[in-house]
Amino acid sequence: MDSKVLKHFLKIVQLGSLTAAADDACLTVQALAAQIKKLEQHMGLRLLNRTNKGVSLTPEGQQMLPEITAMVRTAEQLQRKVDQLRQHAPTTLHIALNSTFSLDINHCIMNFMMDTLHGYRIVFSSSESPENLTKLASGDADMAVVIGCPAHCDDPMYLIDALKVPIVAAMAPGTLLAQAPLIKPVAECAYSRVFDRFVALHQPWVQGKAVYDSGSEQVSMSLMKSRGGVGMVSQAIADAHHLTVVPDFRDALDVYLVMKNPLLSEQDIAALNMLLSLPTASVPPALAWG
DSSP: OOHHHHHHHHHHHHHTOHHHHHHHHTOOHHHHHHHHHHHHHHHTSOOEEEETTEEEEOHHHHHHHHHHHHHHHHHHHHHHHHHHHHHTSOOEEEEEEETTSOHHHHHHHHHHHHHHTTTSEEEEEEEOHHHHHHHHHHTSOSEEEEESOOSSOOSOEEEOGGGOEEEEEEEOTTOOGGGOOEEEEOTTSTHHHHHHHHHHHTTTTTTTOOEEEESSHHHHHHHHHHHOOEEEEEHHHHHHTTOEEOTTOOEEEOEEEEESSOOSOHHHHHHHHHHHHSGGGOOOOOOSOO
């Protein structure tokens, strides 16, 4: 089964149009339609419905989509290995760590990656989740650690449950909650979802309050001190800075490893979680949004 044809099939599903997918693949519509017809004949299944409004998956196509996606990713991984052997040089992997976590945690992840992916030349970087997602989208990273479940991410995500981040609503000591303006994380920050849940829980108190936008936890800390605002911070930061925590509100965000190609297995992820759960790799205070 030709992996290129399977890749073309996925592009049709993504774009919802045979014409658009043909343009993307630099093929004629007739040539691409012939490929899909041959694929359907080979499987003995009809995978796509074609109408004047576009192309959609049949029920059989829906069931086959995860398998085809996995086959394409495996084929791409195999091609990377072939290219590596042909060049007699290790393939370079770019891994974006998360600056929310301490050097100890990131060193633990780095050592694990170097031991597990020893056949690759690994280049590490460290930044917050929005930038890490941008790196993945632009091809500047092959895998990245992100906080919170990204709203727009088509790459496989694997839960790192050893790094769950507790979140609280907090303010500078001496601030009166009734008079405090709101510090709102911008939409691309994972903490923005926590802020939305906080606002929903505290209606109608929050209505009509002044709102200050923040792009990082450090900015929120500054606004707490300069404007007397209430904002979302990690529990660790609240404890470290002796902030006043708003009672009756607690939240937490999951941490994920996002991979463009499945270079790590489920067993590898389980081993990483176990390693991060050891006392020597306990989660330190968070330093940023993630």
